[in-house]
Amino acid sequence: xxxxxxxxxxxxxxxxxxxxxxxxxxxxxxxxxxxxxxxxxxxxxxxxxxxxxxxxxxxxxxxxxxxxxxxxxxxxxxxxxxxxxxxxxxxxxxxxxxxxxxxxxxxxxxxxxxxxxxxxxxxxxxxxxxxxxxxxxxxxxxxxxxxxxxxxxxxxxxxxxxxxxxxxxxxxxxxxxxxxxxxxxxxxxxxxxxxxxxxxxxxxxxxxxxxxxxxxxxxxxxxxxxxxxxxxxx
Amino acid sequence: xxxxxxxxxxxxxxxxxxxxxxxxxxxxxxxxxxxxxxxxxxxxxxxxxxxxxxxxxxxxxxxx
Numbered sequence: 001x002x003x004x005x006x007x008x009x010x011x012x013x014x015x016x017x018x019x020x021x022x023x024x025x026x027x028x029x030x031x032x033x034x035x036x037x038x039x040x041x042x043x044x045x046x047x048x049x050x051x052x053x054x055x056x057x058x059x060x061x062x063x064x065x066x067x068x069x070x071x072x073x074x075x076x077x078x079x080x081x082x083x084x085x086x087x088x089x090x091x092x093x094x095x096x097x098x099x100x101x102x103x104x105x106x107x108x109x110x111x112x113x114x115x116x117x118x119x120x121x122x123x124x125x126x127x128x129x130x131x132x133x134x135x136x137x138x139x140x141x142x143x144x145x146x147x148x149x150x151x152x153x154x155x156x157x158x159x160x161x162x163x164x165x166x167x168x169x170x171x172x173x174x175x176x177x178x179x180x181x182x183x184x185x186x187x188x189x190x191x192x193x194x195x196x197x198x199x200x201x202x203x204x205x206x207x208x209x210x211x212x213x214x215x216x217x218x219x220x221x222x223x224x225x226x227x228x229x230x231x232x233x234x
Numbered sequence: 235x236x237x238x239x240x241x242x243x244x245x246x247x248x249x250x251x252x253x254x255x256x257x258x259x260x261x262x263x264x265x266x267x268x269x270x271x272x273x274x275x276x277x278x279x280x281x282x283x284x285x286x287x288x289x290x291x292x293x294x295x296x297x298x
Contacts, residue, residue, distance in 0.1 A: 156296075160295040163295070164288070174280050174284070177249050177253065177277050178274075181249075181277065184253065184256040185270045198262060198263065201262065203260065205259050
């Protein structure tokens with residue numbers, strides 16, 4: 001953006017007005033990139049107002065670059081000498097600024113192109129990395145699931161084997177119980193030809209336990225026999 | 235005692251107790267008969283429980 005700060009370009013007011021406008025621009029320096037002082041051609045005396053120490057000092061102290069284009073090709077003033085860039089004519093200043101802007105825009109375009117290219121490259125790289133990570137994650141997940149599945153199958157087999165072994169042990173214990181019950185079943189003992197004697201509601205194991213003059217019973221496999229009178233050998 | 239209300243372990247323990255008791259020389263023949271009958275029933279109950287358990291295991295864990 002260009003802003004116009006008018007000032008007298010010849011006569012006694014040049015010093016005050018030019019310096020005043022330089023200070024005005026300096027106060028708003030964040031809004032501008034440079035100060036341009038231009039004046040079309042004129043006589044030596046007209047341009048002599050720019051051979052001014054205070055104008056030169058103001059330009060030297062200014063934090064913005066000052067570009068001058070004062071007079072003709074052959075003219076050079078103190079103002080030109082103090083400037084950052086002194087060009088021969090206002091036209092030359094315009095060409096200089098346009099050229100600088102074109103170069104600046106071209107460099108911006110080039111930077112834009114490089115940033116875009118770099119950004120695409122980074123995105124492509126990251127996209128590829130993500131694809132590799134995704135594939136790796138998928139493979140590792142499948143491996144983990146497969147491993148867990150195998151472990152579960154082994155655990156199921158172990159559980160089944162152990163459970164059936166416990167059942168077999170219990171069945172063996174029950175079988176043992178059945179055999180013992182069969183052996184202790186009095187009916188089976190009596191069937192083998194043994195008998196059991198009971199007197200007064202008590203099973204007798206010894207002959208001497210049999211009391212005289214009291215009835216007793218003998219158990220056979222097919223029933224019992226009650227004995228009332230008997231003799232006992234001494 | 236109802237067998238349906240007894241656990242497998244309790245039934246098994248009961249059989250063991252009956253088998254020990256059958257060695258008592260004071261036990262009358264009729265009493266021995268009763269105990270033997272009870273032991274047989276308990277053993278049958280335990281066998282059925284094991285059969286059911288085997289079926290459960292096969293259903294849950296499958297066959298090799």
